[in-house]
Amino acid sequence: MNSGNNNSAAEQSSDLAVSSSLIPAFDPSSSLQVEKLYRAGEFIMSQGDIGDSAYFIQSGRVQISLTRSDGSKLLMGQRGAGSLIGEMAIVDDGPRSASVQAIEDCRLLEITKSDFTRALRNSSPIVGLVTRLILLRYRDVLQRSDIIRDFTGMATVLEQQERVHAEESRVLDLVRMANEFRVAAARQQLLLEYQPFIDMTTGAVIGFEALMRWQHPVRGKIGPDQFIPMAEDTGLIVDATRWAFKEACTALKRIQDRTGNRALFMSINFSATDFDEPDLFDYLISTLAETGVTAESVHLEITERLLLRKSEQVLRMLQQCRAQGMQVAIDDFGIAYSSLSYLHLYPVSILKIDYSFIKNMISDRTSMSLVKTILSLCSNMGFKSIAEGVETQDQVDLLLELECTVAQGYRFAKPMSEQALMKFLEQGHG
Numbered sequence: 105m106n107s108g109n110n111n112s113a114a115e116q117s118s119d120l121a122v123s124s125s126l127i128p129a130f131d132p133s134s135s136l137q138v139e140k141l142y143r144a145g146e147f148i149m150s151q152g153d154i155g156d157s158a159y160f161i162q163s164g165r166v167q168i169s170l171t172r173s174d175g176s177k178l179l180m181g182q183r184g185a186g187s188l189i190g191e192m193a194i195v196d197d198g199p200r201s202a203s204v205q206a207i208e209d210c211r212l213l214e215i216t217k218s219d220f221t222r223a224l225r226n227s228s229p230i231v232g233l234v235t236r237l238i239l240l241r242y243r244d245v246l247q248r249s250d251i252i253r254d255f256t257g258m259a260t261v262l263e264q265q266e267r268v269h270a271e272e273s274r275v276l277d278l279v280r281m282a283n284e285f286r287v288a289a290a291r292q293q294l295l296l297e298y299q300p301f302i303d304m305t306t307g308a309v310i311g312f313e314a315l316m317r318w319q320h321p322v323r324g325k326i327g328p329d330q331f332i333p334m335a336e337d338t339g340l341i342v343d344a345t346r347w348a349f350k351e352a353c354t355a356l357k358r359i360q361d362r363t364g365n366r367a368l369f370m371s372i373n374f375s376a377t378d379f380d381e382p383d384l385f386d387y388l389i390s391t392l393a394e395t396g397v398t399a400e401s402v403h404l405e406i407t408e409r410l411l412l413r414k415s416e417q418v419l420r421m422l423q424q425c426r427a428q429g430m431q432v433a434i435d436d437f438g439i440a441y442s443s444l445s446y447l448h449l450y451p452v453s454i455l456k457i458d459y460s461f462i463k464n465m466i467s468d469r470t471s472m473s474l475v476k477t478i479l480s481l482c483s484n485m486g487f488k489s490i491a492e493g494v495e496t497q498d499q500v501d502l503l504l505e506l507e508c509t510v511a512q513g514y515r516f517a518k519p520m521s522e523q524a525l526m527k528f529l530e531q532g533h534g
């Protein structure tokens with residue numbers, strides 16, 4: 105039945121959760137889709153094939169069957185919305201143990217083997233070991249049991265149990281979001297806003313931080329706290345960071361050209377995951393050349409978490425970046441201050457004092473002493489400091505008294521589009 109029905113899945117499924125209904129699930133012009141569609145009758149996977157994806161059934165129903173060694177066919181049952189199929193192939197390299205056929209039109213959310221492998225790598229080794237062992241034993245039982253009979257009756261109970269597991273783990277939301285993010289990145293739904301850094305002694309803008317947002321077709325503009333952790337867990341952050349770096353450099357070049365101020369710098373956020381890629385440094389260098397931005401105009405914002413790893417590769421990459429002239433800033437500094445030992449090991453140049461300390465420093469003595477401690481750490485170790493989240497004039501006065509001169513915060517400017525930023529600079533804030 106191939107009667108060409110080109111309705112998008114979005115149109116077919118007005119009953120879907122809001123988060124998915126406007127993203128075209130099926131775009132014939134692109135292999136990149138949030139969901140995969142199978143028509144009733146189509147085979148989703150065939151016994152014996154090498155598979156590299158599992159699928160969550162979003163809607164529709166499938167039938168699972170297998171052929172025994174004597175050639176007889178065995179019905180293993182059916183699965184519907186909320187079930188996971190094809191999960192074995194993403195754990196090991198074994199052939200598909202059964203065939204799965206759509207018996208109704210189906211919408212499926214894919215989990216690729218590489219996504220799963222990365223998720224396993226990010227979790228405790230015990231999770232990986234137990235998962236693989238259970239599968240190994242299950243395959244062994246399957247292979248030895250030619251005695252298995254029709255499963256159809258039992259399968260209903262199994263299907264319910266499986267769905268409860270899936271619901272409890274909330275993994276579906278995560279997988280959907282990751283697949284949507286993948287599409288978002290390819291369809292220019294990511295954007296950057298820029299928040300100025302201010303020299304509080306003169307009031308002048310001296311640079312900007314690039315902050316990522318996701319313009320979601322349904323949920324509107326989403327902040328990084330909502331998607332960066334997912335993008336880190338799935339590895340999708342790597343491409344997103346590279347995009348952001350290039351985009352921010354391109355914007356900085358335009359801003360420098362328009363204002364004639366070559367001293368303006370751009371600060372870009374990096375996740376620890378970004379440093380797993382050995383070619384990160386090469387990418388940064390070639391992007392600088394391509395966009396015409398000097399290394400001196402670039403700050404890399406990293407987290408304490410990255411440095412706590414004590415990795416040779418990270419150290420080498422940061423040293424290379426510093427040697428080129430880029431600055432390295434530690435974001436949200438103080439949040440994980442229990443370990444300061446990494447500070448002298450790494451080529452750090454700036455500490456960004458976390459917003460939470462600045463916010464409370466006037467009312468709370470502990471925050472105040474933390475700010476003072478961080479500032480004296482900076483002056484003793486030759487780091488520059490930046491105060492994050494400065495909102496009031498009282499905070500400005502106090503920081504200046506403590507000889508902290510650079511700030512970022514709503515007192516001066518919120519994150520804004522490049523266009524708004526140009527206007528802001530032209531209004532005399534430059």
Ligand code: G
Pocket residue numbers: 314315316327328329332341345348373374375435519
């Ligand atoms: O402006 P906002 O609330 O959106 O930013 C909060 C935090 O999100 C930032 O401090 C930063 O740590 C993180 N963030 C923002 N943009 C990016 C980005 O492009 N990459 C990464 N890895 N983190 C970002």
Ligand code: G
Pocket residue numbers: 299315373405435436456459492493494495512513514515519
């Ligand atoms: O990477 P980092 O955590 O430094 O990003 C800065 C974050 O802090 C951004 O999300 C930005 O929107 C937010 N921010 C910047 N200035 C202020 C401020 O004055 N008040 C508050 N509440 N948030 C701020």
Ligand code: MN
Pocket residue numbers: 313373405435
């Ligand atoms: Mn930051």
